[in-house]
């Protein structure tokens with residue numbers, strides 16, 4: 001493998017943002033490619049500025065580069081201007097560390113963080129000169145691996161990938177490397193690719209789509225079966241039992257150009273057991289595994305010293321639930337390096353006095369914006385989705401925040417939720433208006449921004465059986481909120497494109513037949529579909545029609561309990577009967593408590609995997625227990641244990 005830099009450099013003056021293609025970040029590792037080391041090109045299928053901060057990519061690159069049998073470099077999907085230059089000058093897609101051809105690596109690993117990037121995977125493979133379809137690849141082609149949250153329903157991408165890596169990647173990439181090193185040492189003899197895929201199928205967490213037959217009866221799936229007796233019928237995800245064993249990234253990259261989330265990021269825990277029924281991330285990453293508070297503090301301290309950042313985000317799905325949060329925040333604020341000037345962003349907090357007090361403490365004097373996520377406008381809807389906050393809880397937190405000097409609030413909501421009625425939708429505007437009134441009693445210029453997204457049901461959640469609202473219905477509901485907020489100049493409404501939500505829904509719960517659709521969209525120019533300027537719903541409708549498939553079948557149809565879902569053979573930790581019961585409980589308006597503090601209700605995430613919650617400081621949160629699993633509404637009335645993640649945005653600035 002040789003560097004392509006002499007052929008890349010002349011292209012840079014011809015494209016926007018040439019810094020996307022240079023690399024040279026502080027912390028970058030130029031690996032030593034040994035003859036028998038398995039080389040990984042780890043890709044984020046979006047632009048450099050979106051992909052660079054991705055912690056999963058940085059963690060896996062560090063873990064692989066510390067091994068004796070592997071090396072890893074990074075790559076990102078080039079923006080269309082660069083893609084066009086690469087094609088016209090016959091330069092293949094390259095990595096950033098050594099600018100070698102991605103197609104020359106042994107493995108190309110894609111992080112599928114979201115569904116709308118799927119056409120970018122095809123674009124990247126094509127630019128790398130790798131056959132799109134796995135059946136067309138030969139022994140000398142790279143093994144194409146995908147991972148990340150969207151890969152928990154990998155079926156729409158089944159035609160294009162060799163291996164799906166399910167769950168936490170730290171141990172899994174090592175196991176894959178071991179098998180591939182043996183293959184590489186043997187010289188990858190002719191016809192051995194299928195044999196090595198069979199070998200990879202024996203590793204827990206490795207799903208090989210080509211080793212399964214899917215049959216249909218009419219439009220519905222009749223069966224999903226392994227082709228060989230040694231291939232597992234169900235593929236179980238991997239779970240790292242103790243995050244303390246994996247203190248990565250140790251050397252977070254510091255880019256030369258502007259990127260999103262441009263600050264130090266330290267992961268404080270994985271998993272979430274609050275049980276928000278719309279949240280795929282919460283469901284598939286159970287159980288909760290906290291990093292020891294002392295390790296978090298040392299990652300912060302070392303990271304700030306090395307990078308020069310003055311801001312750190314403590315990442316997780318619900319950071320104020322981290323049992324060591326107060327000691328970590330206190331240590332960071334007292335760190336003599338920062339002289340008390342470090343801003344700590346907590347991307348998800350609870351709505352309670354503790355939370356707002358904590359927000360106040362960590363943000364010091366820079367307090368212009370604070371974000372809460374009530375998700376739904378009425379208590380009835382919040383019971384349906386198991387986001388158990390009363391209006392009074394939100395108002396109390398808003399009152400507390402405004403009284404402590406915060407000037408703006410951002411409120412996140414979803415529309416198109418199961419059983420949502422128009423009064424639930426318009427209540428979003430009422431809630432926002434009431435928050436403005438509370439704010440005005442403290443600050444005449446108080447304002448609220450409402451961010452409204454269309455709900456997309458996801459695999460492995462209790463809502464996986466729910467028929468998504470059509471684009472027209474989502475647009476109508478967004479229109480209701482627009483109308484209801486129109487006359488209130490202190491409520492700024494922002495909403496997501498309902499058409500994009502529908503395509504996200506199509507691919508999220510699609511089956512293998514959608515591979516032809518994804519390829520059709522890509523072949524007709526559909527790249528960067530998560531970018532508003534490139535998204536094109538007509539392309540998706542055309543592709544569905546060209547392949548004789550119905551959008552309604554995949555998107556708006558309710559699924560039956562006995563239906564074989566496309567991801568039936570993928571195990572994300574949760575028993576399907578638990579999910580079905582939770583869906584029924586949802587429709588009945590019953591909540592379910594956080595099992596970190598209450599008896600286990602056997603969702604499967606611990607019991608199936610022999611792992612348990614790991615709590616850094618085994619003390620229940622302030623506010624009391626979360627009850628005993630009975631109807632949460634009743635529990636809350638008794639002990640007032642109302643919790644909700646809120647977001648402190650990117651830190652008040």
Ligand code: SF4
Nearest residue numbers: 595600601602603606
């Ligand atoms: S198995 Fe029990 S303790 Fe573990 S996440 Fe599920 S309900 Fe909670």
